[in-house]
Amino acid sequence: MPLPVVLPVALIGAGKVAHAAHVREIRDLPDDLRLVAVVERDLAHAAAVTGGPAGFPDAVVCTDVADAVRAGARAALVCTPWWTHRDVVLECLAQGLPVLCEKPVGLDLAEIDEMIAAEAAAQLPVAAGYMKRHDPIVRMFVDHCRAHLDRARRLTVDIHDPNAPHQVAHLMPYPPPPFGPQPPAARAALAAALGPQASPEQQDAYARGLGGSLIHQVNIVHAVLDGSGRELEGRLLHADRWAGTDGVGCRWRPDGELVVDLTHQRLPEHRRYREVLEFTAQDTVATLTLPSPYARDEGARLDIDTWDAAGGLADRHTRTAGPGATGFRRQLLAWARSLSGDGPPLPGLAEVRRDARVMREAALRLS
Structure with a gap:
């Protein structure tokens, strides 16, 4: 089913690429994306997203994806280190969340094949962060x-x-x-x-x-x-x-x-x-x-x-x-619109x- 026009998103990983690229873009796209959860075990990193006058005070800090779903997330933006991507993507799909995953989505062909199989079983798209x-x-x-x-x-x-x-x-x-x-x-x-x-x-x-x-x-x-x-x-x-x-x-x-x-x-x-x-x-x-x-x-x-x-x-x-x-902002816009049924799919796991x-x-x- 198409997702809401304003997409409720969970940010998974609040490290370098999240702060340097995505957080400020989400902040500037209130008509397309709404950050509802931050999945991050480093509380200081999470607080840097949710705290302060320019932050997201309504976003819930979570320790796992299931909590983010309970907080209202309907899609996941994965910004964790590359070697964790397989586990995080599989968890998101198991919780019913389509994914936009930062690159490299995977460097192990066997792990990429696992993600492809899970994507097909869940019938949910995994988009690759090829923002260029x-x-x-x-x-x-x-x-x-x-x-x-x-x-x-x-x-x-x-x-x-x-x-x-x-x-x-x-x-x-x-x-x-x-x-x-x-x-x-x-x-x-x-x-x-x-x-x-x-x-x-x-x-x-x-x-x-x-x-x-x-x-x-x-x-x-x-x-x-x-x-x-x-x-x-x-x-x-x-x-x-x-x-x-x-x-x-x-x-x-x-x-x-x-x-x-x-x-x-x-x-x-x-x-x-x-x-x-x-x-x-x-x-x-x-x-x-x-x-x-x-x-x-x-x-x-x-x-x-x-x-x-x-x-x-x-x-x-x-x-x-x-x-x-x-391309970071346009990528987020394209992702939100594709999930709402208003745009083509993004590059995915076959290209990865x-x-x-x-x-x-x-x-x-x-x-």
Whole structure:
């Protein structure tokens, strides 16, 4: 049955991504979402959501999903650490809640299969937090790539990522956690996901540069390739790591005409995040420059150059997005409207599985 127009939501996990991305967006969308419960065992983190003049004083702090349902929740926004997602999603589905889960939804193919089976049994959707797919300027880039895919030569992604506390410190009510080694639970989850043959370096790269970041861009590449008969899976040429695992890069050849290159570098001394996607075809180049999704003082830019070889003329069309116009808000709106029956479904577990298979293959090939 369609859910209410104003969707009563439980926030599960009140850590970094919840405060830096979702809480303020929910606050600004009162006609679409209503936060009724916060499921969080750290009471200080929960109080940062419910307390203060700009908080959600009517939201109930809960220790489990069942309590959130009793508080009136009809859907769940999952913002817990990635290695907990399988258990949390299964619990939400068992309690009758459709889910929007932050990425990576899963890095273990067996766990993703469990979630797919539970989703089918519950007949409730699990949406993936691929917020970039909801950004209009990203959609323009994808549409241009698809329109010129028959003449495509190269699709690249280059990310310079501080991946440091200063990126989100201005958005959080308490000091953000420092960058550090994976906790024991995450290491156990990575060992299960990659198998005993994986090295610690491969595990770390899978959790961070590949599965934690580039899985977003693999999803965008898959959106470009959908329906074309071209695939990334099984077409990996090589995967490299350098500077420990602070740099990772992968190259695929979906067919004899097209190469796909993705690179992520963790550069803590760079104060700004920088992401550039570039699509090259025989007669056009599209360059998409994206700021950090947490930035509120930078905007995205798309430049499309097209050449007429016969006339020797070139056209440039530029599209820009205002500062702070990221996909987080549009994703929440799209999710609420899809659950109320007023919009299409969001990317789901089938895409999560496809993306994870590709990233897992790259992780195990890292040299």
